[in-house]
Amino acid sequence: MAEVGKKHDTELGSRSTRTLLLQLRRSSPLLSLVALLLLWQLLTSAEIYPAFIVPPPAAVGEAFIEALQSGLLLKHLSVTLEEMFFGLILGLGIGLSIGYAIAKMPILEYTLSPVIVAFQSTPIVAYAPLLVIWFGSGPTSKIVTTAVIVFFPSLVNTIVAVRAVSPNLRDLMTSLNATPWQTFRQLELPSALPVVLAGLKTSATLAVIGAVVGEFVTQGSGLGFLVTSARNQYDTPLVIVTVLTMTAIALSLYSFVVLLEWRWLAWRRRSKP
Amino acid sequence: MKLSLRELVVDFKTPDEGRLPALGPISLEVSPGEFVCIVGPSGCGKSTLIRTLAGLQRATSGSVAGDDVPITGPLATLAIMFQDANLMPWRTVIDNIGLPLELAGVDKARRHAAVYELLPQLHLQNFALSYPAELSGGMAQRVALGRVIVQRPKALLLDEPFGALDAMTREKISLELLDLWREHRQTVVMVTHDINEAVLMADRVVVLSSRPGKLVADIAIALERPRAINMIYRETFLRLVRETRAAIDPPDA
Ligand SMILES: Nc1ncnc2c1ncn2[C@@H]1O[C@H](COP(=O)(O)OP(=O)(O)OP(=O)(O)O)[C@@H](O)[C@H]1O
Numbered sequence: 001m002a003e004v005g006k007k008h009d010t011e012l013g014s015r016s017t018r019t020l021l022l023q024l025r026r027s028s029p030l031l032s033l034v035a036l037l038l039l040w041q042l043l044t045s046a047e048i049y050p051a052f053i054v055p056p057p058a059a060v061g062e063a064f065i066e067a068l069q070s071g072l073l074l075k076h077l078s079v080t081l082e083e084m085f086f087g088l089i090l091g092l093g094i095g096l097s098i099g100y101a102i103a104k105m106p107i108l109e110y111t112l113s114p115v116i117v118a119f120q121s122t123p124i125v126a127y128a129p130l131l132v133i134w135f136g137s138g139p140t141s142k143i144v145t146t147a148v149i150v151f152f153p154s155l156v157n158t159i160v161a162v163r164a165v166s167p168n169l170r171d172l173m174t175s176l177n178a179t180p181w182q183t184f185r186q187l188e189l190p191s192a193l194p195v196v197l198a199g200l201k202t203s204a205t206l207a208v209i210g211a212v213v214g215e216f217v218t219q220g221s222g223l224g225f226l227v228t229s230a231r232n233q234y235d236t237p238l239v240i241v242t243v244l245t246m247t248a249i250a251l252s253l254y255s256f257v258v259l260l261e262w263r264w265l266a267w268r269r270r271s272k273p
Numbered sequence: 274m275k276l277s278l279r280e281l282v283v284d285f286k287t288p289d290e291g292r293l294p295a296l297g298p299i300s301l302e303v304s305p306g307e308f309v310c311i312v313g314p315s316g317c318g319k320s321t322l323i324r325t326l327a328g329l330q331r332a333t334s335g336s337v338a339g340d341d342v343p344i345t346g347p348l349a350t351l352a353i354m355f356q357d358a359n360l361m362p363w364r365t366v367i368d369n370i371g372l373p374l375e376l377a378g379v380d381k382a383r384r385h386a387a388v389y390e391l392l393p394q395l396h397l398q399n400f401a402l403s404y405p406a407e408l409s410g411g412m413a414q415r416v417a418l419g420r421v422i423v424q425r426p427k428a429l430l431l432d433e434p435f436g437a438l439d440a441m442t443r444e445k446i447s448l449e450l451l452d453l454w455r456e457h458r459q460t461v462v463m464v465t466h467d468i469n470e471a472v473l474m475a476d477r478v479v480v481l482s483s484r485p486g487k488l489v490a491d492i493a494i495a496l497e498r499p500r501a502i503n504m505i506y507r508e509t510f511l512r513l514v515r516e517t518r519a520a521i522d523p524p525d526a
């Protein structure tokens with residue numbers, strides 16, 4: 001700022017101030033994490049709560065390494081991941097296809113919406129036990145629970161997205177004698193993709209809830225089971241490790257969808273220079 | 274391609290199950306290679322006329338035909354251009370222009386060859402890989418024009434193709450369109466709300482009445498071709514503009 005003649009610099013502060021601000025902004029998510037850890041450490045060192053209620057970060061770290069080495073964490077993680085994977089495929093598959101059908105045939109909406117809305121407005125924890133009765137305590141009931149919870153946002157987003165396809169572009173496709181498949185592939189799919197992917201972010205994080213709620217109910221294996229059994233043994237560090245693992249799954253899935261957006265929606269980053 | 278409208282009437286259903294007469298009855302013949310402009314008050318059915326010719330709108334009664342074959346759906350030999358550029362934002366300039374060929378199953382190499390050949394005439398050679406969001410309004414409309422030309426249609430249907438552009442850009446693109454037309458001599462039916470533009474471009478200016486649009490005047494434009502912008506100062510030009518304007522709002526009304 002002190003330099004004369006660098007007029008554009010004086011407007012936004014000097015270059016070095018700006019780079020510092022930029023770096024601060026880039027690292028700010030990390031900063032909040034560090035702050036949280038510090039707060040946690042302080043809380044435990046002050047011994048406001050006993051260690052079995054709020055264990056220090058180091059104890060949780062130890063529990064993590066132990067659960068990793070004994071294979072306990074990976075065993076339950078893989079169970080949960082498998083349920084989530086098939087649940088996501090099932091729920092998304094049904095949600096996307098019924099959503100597309102409803103968007104194309106409004107009569108279906110009148111027919112199906114009472115069932116769908118009733119289904120959706122019931123809390124998942126309420127009918128998870130019912131799903132266990134119907135589908136057994138094996139993986140199927142958890143896959144179905146995940147599918148049910150994933151279904152609704154993908155359905156709604158698909159309906160909204162396909163209905164928002166520009167009528168003028170539809171006319172263009174008609175005037176070019178496009179086949180229904182061409183209209184789907186070249187117009188509806190790319191046009192709906194941004195909204196569908198945004199819905200997928202919600203679905204991906206909900207999938208974790210679906211699987212874990214299913215595991216709470218059946219008890220046997222999976223991260224949901226690990227949380228309850230650790231709590232029953234007052235192993236609070238392991239509870240925290242398991243919860244953080246769930247967070248990590250949700251974040252990874254979310255990031256994966258962000259990656260898809262980055263790749264498939266590259267055109268949205270382009271604008272007038 | 275010869276285009277004909279025979280006693281064409283188009284009605285729309287109203288929400289209360291009544292009928293809204295939008296167009297006609299109207300009869301009109303456009304000879305092969307002729308450039309016809311249609312003007313008329315807003316809402317008189319100009320877009321409806323274009324959409325019926327394009328096979329996007331069904332006639333309530335009467336008929337439309339291309340080379341005496343009734344038009345009941347979109348024809349490959351007939352291309353329509355809309356008021357806004359109507360581009361796909363996820364496609365680059367070349368992929369937007371090449372869309373009709375892609376849908377027709379033309380392979381990528383031949384598609385690109387055809388599109389790249391057009392780019393210089395459209396002044397888009399430096400924007401082949403740009404996305405619509407990166408284009409100005411005029412450039413976007415040139416892409417839309419390219420998407421029409423690449424189909425090598427026998428007839429062009431243009432619905433206020435430059436309506437969204439500023440006057441200067443519009444003038445420029447209009448003359449470019451005339452150059453393209455001189456080369457290929459397609460039949461053109463163009464809707465415009467700009468009387469000067471209609472007189473400057475057309476062989477005939479057809480004036481429609483207010484809704485439901487009927488033919489009120491069919492004015493032959495006896496100006497030589499190629500048309501140039503300085504013709505707008507000529508006495509003949511001004512007389513034709515006055516004549517067209519008088520037909521749109523009759524002085525005794
Ligand atoms: N799909 C439709 N359903 C119902 N009414 C319609 C439909 N399309 C057009 N109309 C009505 O038909 C009439 C003619 O419409 P059209 O778009 O052809 O007019 P226009 O001459 O192109 O008008 P403008 O100059 O404003 O573009 C209008 O009253 C319009 O409201």
Ligand SMILES: [Mg+2]
Nearest residue numbers: 319320321432
């Ligand atoms: Mg119109």
